[in-house]
Amino acid sequence: MGDSLLLNILLLSPLLSATLIFLINTLVGHVKQYIFTFLALAGSGVSALFALYVSYNSYFENKLFVSHLFTWLDISHFSIEVALKADALSSFMILFVAPVSFLIHVYAAGYMHKDESYGRFFAYFNLFIFFMFLLVLADNPIVMFIGWEGVGLTSYSLIAFYFKDIKNTYAGNKAFIVNRIGDFGFLSALMLLFVMIGDDGFSFEAIFSNLGEINTPMLTLIALLLFVGAMGKSAQIPLFVWLPDAMAGPTPVSALIHAATMVTAGVYMVARFAPLYNITVNVSLFIAYIGAFSALFAAVVATRQYDIKKILAYSTMSQLGFMFMALGVGAYSTALFHMFTHAFFKALLFMGAGAIIVAFHHKQDIRELRGIRYSVPFISSMMFIASLTISAIPPLSAFFSKDAIMSALYASGHIDIFFIALIASLLTAFYMFRMIFVLFFSKGYQEGIQSNKSMIYPMAILTLLSVFAGVLNFPEIFGGNLQISHWLHLADKTIEMSHLQEILLMSLNTVLILGVIFYTYKRYAYTDKIEHENNTSLVANKFYIDELYNMMIVKPLNYLSGFFDKKISNSLIDNSINNLAFSYAKFGRLFSYIENGNVRFYALYILFGVVLVFVYLYWLLGATL
Amino acid sequence: MLKAYMILSIILFSIGVVGLVSRRNIIVIYMSIELLLNAVNLSLIAISADLADSSAQVMSLIIIAIAGSEAALFMSLFVVLFRNKGSLDANLFDVLGDKHG
Numbered sequence: 001m002g003d004s005l006l007l008n009i010l011l012l013s014p015l016l017s018a019t020l021i022f023l024i025n026t027l028v029g030h031v032k033q034y035i036f037t038f039l040a041l042a043g044s045g046v047s048a049l050f051a052l053y054v055s056y057n058s059y060f061e062n063k064l065f066v067s068h069l070f071t072w073l074d075i076s077h078f079s080i081e082v083a084l085k086a087d088a089l090s091s092f093m094i095l096f097v098a099p100v101s102f103l104i105h106v107y108a109a110g111y112m113h114k115d116e117s118y119g120r121f122f123a124y125f126n127l128f129i130f131f132m133f134l135l136v137l138a139d140n141p142i143v144m145f146i147g148w149e150g151v152g153l154t155s156y157s158l159i160a161f162y163f164k165d166i167k168n169t170y171a172g173n174k175a176f177i178v179n180r181i182g183d184f185g186f187l188s189a190l191m192l193l194f195v196m197i198g199d200d201g202f203s204f205e206a207i208f209s210n211l212g213e214i215n216t217p218m219l220t221l222i223a224l225l226l227f228v229g230a231m232g233k234s235a236q237i238p239l240f241v242w243l244p245d246a247m248a249g250p251t252p253v254s255a256l257i258h259a260a261t262m263v264t265a266g267v268y269m270v271a272r273f274a275p276l277y278n279i280t281v282n283v284s285l286f287i288a289y290i291g292a293f294s295a296l297f298a299a300v301v302a303t304r305q306y307d308i309k310k311i312l313a314y315s316t317m318s319q320l321g322f323m324f325m326a327l328g329v330g331a332y333s334t335a336l337f338h339m340f341t342h343a344f345f346k347a348l349l350f351m352g353a354g355a356i357i358v359a360f361h362h363k364q365d366i367r368e369l370r371g372i373r374y375s376v377p378f379i380s381s382m383m384f385i386a387s388l389t390i391s392a393i394p395p396l397s398a399f400f401s402k403d404a405i406m407s408a409l410y411a412s413g414h415i416d417i418f419f420i421a422l423i424a425s426l427l428t429a430f431y432m433f434r435m436i437f438v439l440f441f442s443k444g445y446q447e448g449i450q451s452n453k454s455m456i457y458p459m460a461i462l463t464l465l466s467v468f469a470g471v472l473n474f475p476e477i478f479g480g481n482l483q484i485s486h487w488l489h490l491a492d493k494t495i496e497m498s499h500l501q502e503i504l505l506m507s508l509n510t511v512l513i514l515g516v517i518f519y520t521y522k523r524y525a526y527t528d529k530i531e532h533e534n535n536t537s538l539v540a541n542k543f544y545i546d547e548l549y550n551m552m553i554v555k556p557l558n559y560l561s562g563f564f565d566k567k568i569s570n571s572l573i574d575n576s577i578n579n580l581a582f583s584y585a586k587f588g589r590l591f592s593y594i595e596n597g598n599v600r601f602y603a604l605y606i607l608f609g610v611v612l613v614f615v616y617l618y619w620l621l622g623a624t625l
Numbered sequence: 626m627l628k629a630y631m632i633l634s635i636i637l638f639s640i641g642v643v644g645l646v647s648r649r650n651i652i653v654i655y656m657s658i659e660l661l662l663n664a665v666n667l668s669l670i671a672i673s674a675d676l677a678d679s680s681a682q683v684m685s686l687i688i689i690a691i692a693g694s695e696a697a698l699f700m701s702l703f704v705v706l707f708r709n710k711g712s713l714d715a716n717l718f719d720v721l722g723d724k725h726g
Contacts, residue, residue: 597719600654604646 004067017043018126025119040122051098058091103458108252110452128154171248182232189225234266251354288328295321299427330493331408338401345466359448371444391429397470441525630671637664
């Protein structure tokens with residue numbers, strides 16, 4: 001099979017299945033549910049298989065897959081090619097995006113079982129992974145932008161999936177609008193890049209080879225604007241407000257889009273533009289600080305959340321903050337590796353949350369879900385493992401990825417960022433185990449509904465992955481050789497660190513985290529502490545960020561558009577045009593006085609006319625004679 | 626002499642115009658029209674006599690004939706108009722114009 005055909009099938013099979021599902025869903029009434037299931041799983045399954053094949057070849061044989069689909073625009077010097085390219089970075093992305101998507105599809109088939117909008121859900125879902133593949137596989141930033149916008153759009157429609165409740169629609173709108181702000185940054189950066197070096201082609205390769213032609217302030221601006229795009233997609237301060245609200249969507253959506261794939265697009269994009277960020281050191285540092293503050297902020301807020309999905313949402317934001325910290329100090333492949341492990345354990349956590357929500361009659365508040373360990377033993381043990389993973393307990397996968405981030409931060413010399421990261425990672429253990437202990441380690445017993453098999457199996461696979469995925473990037477200190485980092489061969493900054501320091505750092509981290517878990521156990525397990533928490537504090541109200549944005553941005557905008565509507569549009573423009581029309585009518589009425597229908601007046605006018613003609617004739621004759 | 630005739634003709638014509646414009650009775654308006662015609666006739670005849678060319682006199686005879694038939698037409702019109710409105714006030718017959726004016 002040709003390499004390009006392979007990539008095309010990988011990209012287009014979800015699109016095809018989305019189209020088919022959409023057509024069947026709209027044109028045919030009363031379709032059996034398994035038809036949709038088959039189509040959706042076939043679409044994402046084919047993609048997953050091909051993605052594994054592509055990454056396998058890329059990893060072991062350094063094979064480069066390219067596919068030129070068609071030429072979009074061709075205007076003299078400039079042409080936009082719609083081309084796909086699976087280099088190491090893209091292959092790495094699809095290596096976890098495609099299989100995790102497939103697993104979540106399987107899970108969703110169980111979660112959405114007997115839902116009235118089953119077909120619509122999977123049409124969106126498959127469309128989403130099509131756009132995600134387009135984003136990841138694009139060979140130039142313009143095609144990438146199409147994928148970028150596409151995932152934003154499908155994310156919107158999936159958040160607002162149960163649109164009958166107006167709150168969900170609001171959440172969808174919020175996600176879409178906040179993402180638009182980020183997209184504005186991305187798009188502006190692309191335009192600037194295009195104006196600067198668009199003449200010599202616009203593929204990533206051409207852009208990076210021509211970066212030297214741009215002067216430094218402009219490069220800084222471009223890098224900054226690109227990062228604004230990443231902020232929006234990856235929910236970093238200040239554009240994170242949509243992510244917690246995005247939990248309004250069905251839980252598989254949260255697992256797929258708002259944990260494993262779409263929110264990582266920002267990280268991917270920054271890593272993709274690594275040559276640019278290596279030059280603009282100040283922007284990189286800015287990224288690291290934004291990541292640090294996001295990680296800390298989200299971790300702090302998560303300690304006072306009660307909605308199981310919101311805790312996970314803030315945790316996602318916090319983990320993304322870790323990735324951005326690593327990106328900021330130039331440890332690109334480390335950030336990507338954390339993204340890789342994060343996709344597994346966060347998808348697993350969301351799936352577990354979804355399974356619990358389904359099993360216990362759509363209750364989401366952890367205070368109402370206490371004492372459920374014995375009715376959902378599988379789910380609770382898997383979530384326990386996932387929580388250990390996210391807290392970076394050795395030898396689970398996130399231990400390797402998070403420890404690599406910590407080492408990189410420490411080695412980069414930015415000790416302030418390192419300490420913020422340390423606090424955030426301790427808080428991670430705290431809020432995760434707060435949730436776990438409240439949910440599973442408390443007195444009482446609640447009877448739950450037995451979970452669907454198709455929900456349990458993907459979770460089991462993800463549990464294995466989140467336990468063992470760390471093997472892929474074994475650090476040197478344990479006799480590994482950082483295969484993934486070598487494979488990605490990104491423009492990483494080298495880390496100078498002795499093995500002794502690294503071991504000390506690791507053990508310190510682990511001991512501290514274990515201490516935090518123990519403290520959390522004492523505080524929350526088998527106690528009623530959670531019931532007596534103060535809900536009026538700054539943290540419980542998420543630092544009033546939503547209210548602040550409301551006051552600073554939404555209200556003034558509302559007022560301004562009201563002003564434009566009432567004063568400018570209605571009073572100024574409408575009135576002036578109406579006045580013009582009315583005065584014209586009045587002016588016309590003036591003439592209508594002379595046309596009164598009275599024949600005698602007409603005779604008079606004729607007389608005037610004749611007199612005028614005569615005067616003219618006289619003047620004419622007088623002039624000639 | 627021509628000058629005197631022409632002045633008389635102009636005076637007659639002016640009276641006709643003033644009558645046509647200012648009077649409201651349709652019969653008087655008609656009389657004013659006749660006055661206009663006859664002013665023209667007078668000037669034609671005077672010029673014809675002055676130039677010793679009789680063709681203009683023929684023309685004025687034709688005008689008188691046409692004015693006569695016109696008179697018959699006008700009389701029947703008066704009757705119709707009077708039947709419609711019960712009056713011969715010219716201001717009542719203003720259906721040509723814009724009523725809102």
